[in-house]
Amino acid sequence: MRHLTPALAAALLTLAAASAARAEEGMWTFDNFPIARANATLGTNIDQAWLDRVRLSSVKFGGCSAGLVSGEGLVMTNNHCVATCVANLSTQAVNYAETGFAPRSREEELKCPGGTAEILTDIADVTERMHAAGAGLEGQAFTRARDAEAGRIEQEACGGDAGRRCQVVSLYRGGQFKLYTYKKYSDVRLAFAPEDRAATFGGDLDNFSFPRFAIDAAFIRLYENDAPAATPTHFVWNADKPVEGSPVFVSGSPGATQRLLTIDQLMTIRDVVLPMDQLLASELRGRLIRFSEESEENAFIAMDPIVGLENTYKRGRGRMAALIDADFMRMKADGEADFRGRYASGSSTSGADPWGELAAVQPIARELYPAMALLEGGTGMGTTPVAGGSQLFLWARTLVRGAQERAKPSAERLPEYADSRLSGVQSGLFAERPVYPGLEQVRMEWWLSKTREWLTVDHPSVRGLLGRESPEQLSARLVEGTTLADPAVRRALWEGGLAAVEASQDPLIRYLLSIQDETRAIRSDWEEKVQAPTDRASEALAAARFQAYGSAVYPDATGTLRLTYGKIEGSDVPGQRWGPFTTFDGLWDRATGAPPFDVAPRLLAARERIDGATVMNMTLSSDTIGGSSGSPVVNAAGEILGANFDSTVLTQRNAYGYDVRVNRSVIVTTGAVTAALRDVYGMERLVQELGVR
Incomplete structure (x- = not known):
């Protein structure tokens, strides 16, 4: 259904109930993902084992998301997610933002200063302990007691283990508390980044819009003990041309939504x-x-x-x-x-x-x-x-x-x-x-x-x-x-x-x-x-929400791993009417030669080597927000089809509620990334590592 009555749309926006007409709504935690609902909506057949593989293949990188794509620690994310790393590694004389970073060997991959990456390995419920810690307290005493209890829980679980990080996460604005345990990698190296001009074609004018023509993708590699990390669980690379209407899942760490606010x-x-x-x-x-x-x-x-x-x-x-x-x-x-x-x-x-x-x-x-x-x-x-x-x-x-x-x-x-x-x-x-x-x-x-x-x-x-x-x-x-x-x-x-x-x-x-x-x-x-009375009242609202609507309610995003789903589709509302795909041929047609519509030099030089019909970017109906950048887009077979890198201006209302008419996530496809690696930057060794057919 494309159009909703105001009353039903209100229920969708506020409650994220299971009866939503467009079931794509919801940034779901992996321990409460509605498997049956997703399968019924999309015609898929995923199960708990599939969820576990996706979770263990998903990576949190700084304020972005990413996905493992090989057994040797190779991770795909967005180019704008490695921008700080690129800037820190660059000088005015050697500016990788202008030239791109395409190392010929793994030995030339460079460590991102201060970079860390994490994979969620376990989720445990600690709600009872956290609620008990604040019972009967008011004001700052309430806030500090809960903070102290969270610290104790984290210390008990991870201690001084530098290879793990434990975090007590507040969900439903205090209705639940979960202990998230991460495998932590403190040695993260840049493995590939295109020129900024290739990743940001159209500049600020095209930002938060579609059609887009951007290769906003990059690769990092996780290292342990000065060697590439062994990562046997990872997404399988699929560079085939995407098909409109296909079901997809997006796994990432959306920053923050405020849908449960009054x-x-x-x-x-x-x-x-x-x-x-x-x-x-x-x-x-x-x-x-x-x-x-x-x-x-x-x-x-x-x-x-x-x-x-x-x-x-x-x-x-x-x-x-x-x-x-x-x-x-x-x-x-x-x-x-x-x-x-x-x-x-x-x-x-x-x-x-x-x-x-x-x-x-x-x-x-x-x-x-x-x-x-x-x-x-x-x-x-x-x-x-x-x-x-x-x-x-x-x-x-x-x-x-x-x-x-x-x-x-x-x-x-x-x-x-x-x-x-x-x-x-x-x-x-x-x-x-x-x-x-x-x-x-x-x-x-x-x-x-x-x-x-x-x-x-x-x-x-x-x-x-x-x-x-x-x-x-x-x-x-x-x-x-x-x-x-x-x-x-x-x-x-x-x-x-x-x-x-x-x-x-x-x-x-x-x-x-x-x-x-x-x-x-x-x-x-x-x-x-402000914080203490807000937390106490929000906790009461969460309990009431569970009582009123049951367990089919998803929490606000909190920068922690979530799974959303939807289909590959375009848009047909005032202000954004377009099909779901753009191609390299569209890029050549859009280019004017003047900034910000000038094509990156290395990309332009490779024009004759690239199949112009290759899909560069596509849009999905999945539920995403800031922090979802770099999120792997996968199909029901667990194959990666691309990475989320943007959405539209109208989609920014997603902070406060999912709007089925306008919500669209913008994706760079694995096909575009493969073409860039192979035909533009000569990164054949990465193409082989990805197992491209």
Whole structure:
């Protein structure tokens, strides 16, 4: 069915019930995947063994997803998912973003600084322990008790095993808690990446749109003990031409959805969070563009950050469009009304009103959000980067807070510094990454000036943040004087603990020490007045949702592994009418020779060697969101057909609800990747490793 009544669409958006007319909805966990429903919808015959193979072949890589494609640790993801690795390995003289990275042998594959990859090996239910930890507590005591219990569970399960990571995951906004155990790879090497021009043809103009003509694919390799990892469970490569209407599955780690939020919570996002984030992102983008125009070196330095900001801004634009769409919001409201009606008719409501409790939190959240977002981050609501994303600042904060927190028992620390999470902190802190002082100063200066502007000059935190210096003076002094770009300095401070940090004369360390009272107070205020009451009311709503709709409800995405499904199909709604495929012939036709529609030189030179009918990109009806980038697209035989790399602007409403009319995921096909490897970049050794027929 293509068209829905408002009432039924509301049920789809809010409840993700099993009776949904378009059963593609839902980012399902692997321990609650609706096998029978998927098989009935798609005409497939998958089983639990199939699910296990897909899970063990799926990889989490940074903030992206990926898939194992050989028995020797070879993994396919998106080119934009390795962009930071490429930037860290490049110099202005040897810029792999411009030339592509096509090593002739495995020995030439280069380690991604700080790169880690993980495979989910086990899921265990720890709901009872987590709920018991917070029982009878309120405010920050509730939050800290649950954080401490999560740390204990993680430490008990993984201890100091550097080859594993354990994470307590909150599902259904506190309705369930699961312990996810991962096999962790800390040696990740770049095995292939095309030129950016090949992966981002059309640039920002084509981003979040279709038709697309992008080879947004790359390969990394997992290593153990300085040798390629043995990975016998992996996807089988299938480079055959895809067929419209075919059933497909997408396995990845979608970042975050907010479909279970109440209307009152969504109004806070619409009225406060998104407008602030969009304004700030647009100004930071402008400053980085100005910086990039000052020299060729600056253009090289700012390229990757600008692309990331443009992506964030356009995603926010699509989400705002959903929250001001009267029909969409009416469907959300109707769905909430149905849920509240069922809740009120239940026999065990005890007079509680979780909707009212969440409504009461919203004025406080609206007031505290700007300070929390700018000075601390971690709200789970917005995208404004603390310190403008300055790497030097973030390292300094990790060193200062890490030293202060490690002086306490693990259960009393901020959760990110619990014993169970320290190995991950150290991995990021000790990584050898290039640091560009000019870019660092632009980021920090922007952050200081915007914090002063949004919180006002007279805000106590602003006075502590700036003292008597201007944003320009302070950022210049801190960046010019710090030595934290040197990984040996960072390691010495970390290993020296609190005594070494407090004795340090590094200006950035001194600065972070000086602002801890203000920033920690803001975080405590948020946890006490917003996070804790929100978590408690959300937990009550989750219990009510299970009672009202049973187990056929999927949780919001949380950056953890999920499986979605759908079909290969195009779109036929105003603003996006197209078939499901694009080809290399379409690329040649679309190319103008002028940026951003100029074809990458190596790709253009191979035109006569490539079959023009080869499908480059395709669209699916599967349910995806940011973080799904790189997700393997597989068929019922467990064969990989491509990798998710984008969606459309209209699909950005997916954060708040699945809309069957407009949701489309954009995929780079294995056929396009095979053609690129074989006919463009001469990577025959990878083609053979993939077992291409």
